[in-house]
Amino acid sequence: MNIVQEESLRDQKKSRRRTLMLDTARRIIASKGLISLKVRDVAEAAECSIGSVYNEFGDFDGLILTVNRETVQLLTSKLRMVPSEDPRAQLHGLATGYLEFAVEHTNLLRSLFEHRMEKNRPFPKDILDMVMEAFALMYSPLSRLLSKRDPDELLLIARTMFSATHGIISLGLEDRMVAVPSPNLRQQLAQFVDAQLKGLSAHA
Template sequence: MSKALERREKLRIDLILAAERMVASRGLAGLKTRDLAREIGCANGAVYNLVTDLDELILRVGSRTLHRLDEALSAAQSAGDLSPQETLVRIAIAYCDFAAENLELWRALFEHRMEADKTLPEWSIEDQMQLFRHIYQPLAALFPKRSREELGITARSLFSAVHGMVALGLEQKLVAVPLPALRKEITVLVRAMIDGLIARAV
């Protein structure tokens, strides 16, 4: 790699890291390219020589968030000799804790909207879909007779239920729930859903 390409790549990484810090402190609405350019020491227009557009920059920040979430869920999944049911509970609690500890970056994953005529790049879709393996694997152990498609639907349904509780519980308004109470409620929800699925299967 030439020196010029090395400098460009370093500046690109600096841009993504600066954007990550900005989203973490200000939220997605506070992401301003002028401020980013000033922070990394380049002209405002030069930002778009490093990324295609603001969408790509936000997706690159989101990719870093998803990779860290993946690490947190992997740690929860490998903690101790747990039954599939308890593994799913651990994963749900880890998801809640990650969201609470990285609130603005986590929110940005769901607040960002691409324009109607633009599609998500494959690498971004892959980053998102990789996370479902944490739910899919224990579900496959619990329900070995279910098809891959059925397990995928159940995994997405379970995620949606937990995500909804986390999103409402961490909302900094009237519906906010103290984190210890939110963890307990998520535990009850996941166990009840799994018990219901097992009963229905029997």
């Protein structure tokens, strides 16, 4: 075996190990929540040292953030599939799509919003931008329904509507005292979107 072949095998082994680390972290977060994720469990699953996990992702935050990036990418991809022919129907579809994603990936979505960086380090801008990109998907249908509104104002409205949608869903799925019961979430989201559009149209 020559040097090139050896390097190729090492790269393949490293790639498989990284994939296994991510798959393990994702599985633990999805099934048990972010609080249950431990570096040693990831290292054991990948049959490597804890130091190898840190070397691959920089630190524990780096591992979590990589999983969170995948989560927001998956969410955005799902929301981009919502039909856009009818702007009102698109807004309802975005809210429903978010609910469906939250039900299917509850703990992964919580990890995206609940993770706090160690040592009070700032949250990576790229993930914040990705989340804002997902929330801004309501901008296009709103701009068609409220064509006279200022673009900056519309962007703020879009993010506010999605933030409210996220709050309704998050509370509902956690079954908190003030939450909307889970079976009624879809109906309540539809009523929320309609009420928002009615109010916004009245002040267009």
